Amino acid sequence: MSSSYLYLHGWASSPDSHKARFFRQKFAEKGLICHVPDLNQPDFYHLTLSRQIKQAAEYLHPNAENIVIGSSLGGLTALWLAAQYPVVTRLILFAPALQFFSRCQQLIGAEQMRIWREKGELPIYHYGYERLETLSYEFITDMANYCDDELTRPIPTLILHGIQDEVVPFAHSQAFAATRPWVQCRALDSDHGLNNVHEELWGAVEGVSLLFQKNNQTNSPEFKS
Template identity: 35%
Template structure:
């Protein structure tokens, strides 16, 4: 189910993409949507647990976002957190309807990092067993994710040499103390790209303490899209 408010009369659609094992009611998504609603902009908080958390597929997430943009003449400002940020990038490199990105601790090189975190033995166990137990932050319980997520994400992540080929104006906010997605990945992605601005904050992966800063930076970065 998509969490949404009525669309704006003019301008692009605004989409918010939550992170892995999160959902459309995440703290950042709700705060960002409420902030821009006060400025007359509707932010659609997409549910990207597709087809479900247990059978999650990055390729299906990308497809869901493309569908949410609308018709071929529609445009979208896409905001994404962690895996939602990676999804936003992959949509933007394939779909010219995306006109700007705001990324919060984007999960670049996701399966490369998961292999390192789990170790080769743990990664093989996931493949052989068929599922991996994870924290479901949206439902506040433990859940299983099948190995198909890893295979699908690895295939997507290999495109463009492992880095999304993003050509649209992009704002990244990333915490220097992020222990889930190293800020060095965002630094590498942003390096030498005049259309990418990286804001470094003293925060961890969730960036909840940095929401006021995120909103200020978003107001400035996206000011041309407010009100069409």
């Protein structure tokens, strides 16, 4: 069976992030296609986790082994994608945004959350666009529908998380893996961006993806990019 590879970028990031470009290049060197959809589309304002899951599902191949790599909110998206679509067979997650509903509120702060709720929108700094972008409060109301406790599908999962992560604590990934024997959690000496350990991330991807041996670009299914 051929394999399909999908990379999901983080919140307020883009397919042009350092990690996304790094992985596209590494897969290309292997003669493989790694699809990196722009999860900001059709607009950042109406972004929700539900929309990201639906968008990512468009890149799943029904007759292939789908390996999904996700970073931060892309990692949380990958977990819910696997929960809803059995064709996802492996997950590799970089600092996944676990416990994100509560963590998001902590990072933004009570006063800004009040303003967001009352106004229905809030400017958020978008690292991919390098400017403020307005985001609807629907992002929060939608996120409230997703509870990590419901992520119980036993799919081989590797989490790589920086012990200096200031956005999503490493302890969140540790706790998640502790009750799920199919999840392996690996600590790295890095922060949330993991920008100093790209080669270690790629080594983990190669180690998990045994499919590199026989797969090549000619049998990798084509999707929109």
